Amino acid sequence: MTSTSSPKVGFVSLGCPKATVDSERILTQLRQEGYQIVPTYEDADVVVVNTCGFIDSAKAESLDTIGEAIAENGKVIVTGCMGVAEDAIRNVHPSVLAVTGPQQYEQVVQAVHEVVPPKIDHDPFVDLVPPQGIKLTPRHYAYLKISEGCNHSCSFCIIPSMRGKLVSRPVGEVLSEAERLVKAGVKEILVISQDTSAYGVDLKYKMDFWDGQPIKSRLLELCEALGKMGVWVRLHYVYPYPNVDDLIPLMAAGKILPYLDIPFQHASPKVLKAMKRPAFEDQTLQRIKRWREICPELTIRSTFIVGFPGETEEDFQYLLDWLSEAQLDRVGCFQYSPVDGAPANELGLEPVADEIKQARWERFMAHQQAISAQRLQAKIGREIEVLVDEVDEEGAVARSWADAPEIDGSVFIDAPQLQPGDKVRVRIVDADEYDLWAELV
Numbered sequence: 001m002t003s004t005s006s007p008k009v010g011f012v013s014l015g016c017p018k019a020t021v022d023s024e025r026i027l028t029q030l031r032q033e034g035y036q037i038v039p040t041y042e043d044a045d046v047v048v049v050n051t052c053g054f055i056d057s058a059k060a061e062s063l064d065t066i067g068e069a070i071a072e073n074g075k076v077i078v079t080g081c082m083g084v085a086e087d088a089i090r091n092v093h094p095s096v097l098a099v100t101g102p103q104q105y106e107q108v109v110q111a112v113h114e115v116v117p118p119k120i121d122h123d124p125f126v127d128l129v130p131p132q133g134i135k136l137t138p139r140h141y142a143y144l145k146i147s148e149g150c151n152h153s154c155s156f157c158i159i160p161s162m163r164g165k166l167v168s169r170p171v172g173e174v175l176s177e178a179e180r181l182v183k184a185g186v187k188e189i190l191v192i193s194q195d196t197s198a199y200g201v202d203l204k205y206k207m208d209f210w211d212g213q214p215i216k217s218r219l220l221e222l223c224e225a226l227g228k229m230g231v232w233v234r235l236h237y238v239y240p241y242p243n244v245d246d247l248i249p250l251m252a253a254g255k256i257l258p259y260l261d262i263p264f265q266h267a268s269p270k271v272l273k274a275m276k277r278p279a280f281e282d283q284t285l286q287r288i289k290r291w292r293e294i295c296p297e298l299t300i301r302s303t304f305i306v307g308f309p310g311e312t313e314e315d316f317q318y319l320l321d322w323l324s325e326a327q328l329d330r331v332g333c334f335q336y337s338p339v340d341g342a343p344a345n346e347l348g349l350e351p352v353a354d355e356i357k358q359a360r361w362e363r364f365m366a367h368q369q370a371i372s373a374q375r376l377q378a379k380i381g382r383e384i385e386v387l388v389d390e391v392d393e394e395g396a397v398a399r400s401w402a403d404a405p406e407i408d409g410s411v412f413i414d415a416p417q418l419q420p421g422d423k424v425r426v427r428i429v430d431a432d433e434y435d436l437w438a439e440l441v
Contacts, residue, residue: 006036007116010044010073012065015052017192017236019080021145022103023050026079029109034119041072045116046097048108051089053082055337066093077111079104085340103148138389140421141188141232141405142181146174146222150194151201152239152276168200171217172208175225187387187421188232190404191222197239220246227255232387234404236261240284245291252295257401260291264302267322268315271308274347285325299402301330306364307357308336310349316360320367329375330408331368335361369433376409376431383441386411388422398426400436409434 009030013023026048027037038044047069051062062082066089069076076096078089083101090096098111147168178189193199200206200217207214215221220243226233233256238244240262251258264284266272292298306316323331335357352360386398389405396418398411412435413426426438 006034006119008036008038008043008045009112009116010038010041010047010069011050012047012069013050014062014065015050015054015058015081017143017190018145018194019050019052019102021143021192022080022105025105026050026108029105030112033109035112035116041069044073044075046075046077046112047073048077048079048112051078051080051082053080053085055334055339057337058082059088063089063092066096070095075115077108077115079108138420139185140387140389141190142186143190143192144174144178144181145169145192146196146199147193147202151198152195166195166198166202168198168203168217170203170206170208171200171215171222171225172210174222175210175215178226178229182229182231185421186231187423188234189226189229190234190236191226192236194237195239196235196237197241197244219243220250223247223250223256232257232401234259234261234401236404238262240264240287245287248291248294248298251298258295258297259299259301259401259404261301261404265305266308266311266315266319268311268318271311271315271319274310274349275305275308285322288326297401299329300326301332301404301408302328303332303334304364305334305336306360307352309347309351311336311352311360316363320364323364323368323371327371327375328368329372329402331372332407333361333364333368373431373433376433376436379428379436380431381428383425383427384438385423386413386426386438388413388418388420388424390420391416391418396422398424398438409436411436411438413438413440415440 011023011027013020031037041047049062049066049069051066052058053062059082066076066078070093076093077098078096079100079102081102082089083099083104086099089099097115100107100111147166149164149166151166181189197219199219199222203217205216205218208217209215210225215225223233223235227250235247235256238260244260247256250256265275265277288300304319306319336352384400386400388396388398390397393416396413396415398413399405399408400411403409403411411426418424425441427441428436428438430437
C-alpha cells in the first residue's frame with residue numbers, strides 16, 4: 001500500500017459541478033501516480049486550487065482562497081476557469097508556482113511533478129485507485145460530464161472564451177464511465193455539461209459502440225441507455241431546443257428522472273434579444289404545458305438574471321407575469337454583474353442602478369417563493385421515493401426526484417436508522433417554501 005514517503009497534495013475545488021469533475025480527473029491521475037491527497041494545508045507538499053472565474057464574486061473567492069493557501073502552505077498551483085486570466089492572478093499573488101486554464105489536466109499534473117516529483121517505486125497495481133476514479137461527491141451520487149465548451153454567444157457570458165467551443169465525448173466512453181460508477185455503488189448520476197441539449201452536435205451524432213451494440217452520440221440515445229442502468233438519472237443545463245421534447249416520454253415512463261434544469265435567464269423578448277438568448281417565451285410556455293400533460297410529475301428548475309443593462313420596470317413585470325404562468329418548481333436568481341470580456345459590456349445599454357437591482361431581486365424571490373410554497377404544499381399526503389444524503393441523531397436528510405444535491409430542497413425524515421445512499425418510500429406530512437418533511441411508509 002502507499003508508504004509514508006509518498007508525496008502529499010492538498011486540493012481545493014471551487015465553482016460548479018463541471019469544475020468538480022475536472023478536479024476528480026486531476027486527483028485520479030495524481031493518485032494513480034502514487035501521490036497522497038491530504039485534507040489540510042500543513043500536511044501538503046503542494047496545494048492545487050481549482051478556481052472559478054464566472055462572475056466577480058467567484059473571482060474574488062478564488063483570489064482569497066489562493067491567498068489563504070499561500071499563507072498556510074506557500075507552494076500553490078492554480079488551475080481552472082480563472083486560470084485563463086493569469087495576469088490577474090499573478091498581479092495579486094506573484095508567488096504562485098504555476099497557472100493553467102480549465103481542462104488542462106496534463107499541465108496541472110506536470111506542474112505538481114516539478115514541485116514534488118512522484119515516488120519512483122510507486123506500483124499502480126498495488127497502490128490501488130478505485131476503477132471509477134477519485135470522486136469528490138458522496139458515494140451514492142456522481143456527476144457525469146458529457147461534453148466541454150459551448151457554441152452559444154450569450155452576451156453576459158465568457159464561458160466559451162474560457163472553455164472553448166462544444167466538444168462532446170463519444171457516447172461509448174460516457175456510458176462506460178456511467179457503468180463503472182453504478183458498479184461502484186452510485187445510485188444517482190447527474191448529467192452535466194455547458195449545454196447538455198447540444199450533446200453530439202459537433203460529432204454529427206456519430207455512431208459509436210457500447211455493450212457490443214451501435215449507438216448514436218446523441219442525447220436521446222444516451223438517456224435511453226442510462227435509463228437501463230437502474231439508477232436515478234438527472235439532467236442539468238438543458239437548453240429548450242426542440243429535441244428536449246423527445247426526452248419527456250422517457251421521464252413519463254420512469255426511465256430517467258422527471259427533472260429538467262433549464263437556464264431561461266429572462267422572459268422579456270427585448271431582454272432575451274440583448275442577452276442573445278432564444279426569445280420564444282410564448283412558445284416556451286406552451287411547451288412547458290405540453291411537457292406537463294405528458295409527464296405530470298415533471299419538475300423544472302431554472303435560473304434568471306435581474307438588472308441586465310436596459311431592463312425596464314415593464315420588462316421586469318413581464319418576467320414576474322411569466323413566472324406566474326410558468327409555475328416553475330425550483331428557481332434561482334442573480335443580480336446582473338458585469339464580467340470582464342463579456343459582450344454585454346459593449347452593448348451601450350443603460351446600466352440598472354444597484355438599488356433597483358436589489359429591489360427587483362427581492363421582489364422576484366418573494367414572488368417565486370409563493371409559487372414554490374404552493375407547489376410543495378400540493379405534495380402533502382403523497383407517497384414518493386427519496387434518496388438519503390446524510391443521517392444524524394435527529395433523523396435523515398434526503399432528496400426526491402425534484403431535488404438536485406446542494407441547489408434544491410431537502411426531505412427531512414424522522415428516521416435515524418437510515419443510512420446515506422438508502423432509497424426509501426415516504427409520505428409527505430409538511431412543507432415550506434423549499435423543503436418537505438416526511439415519515440417512512
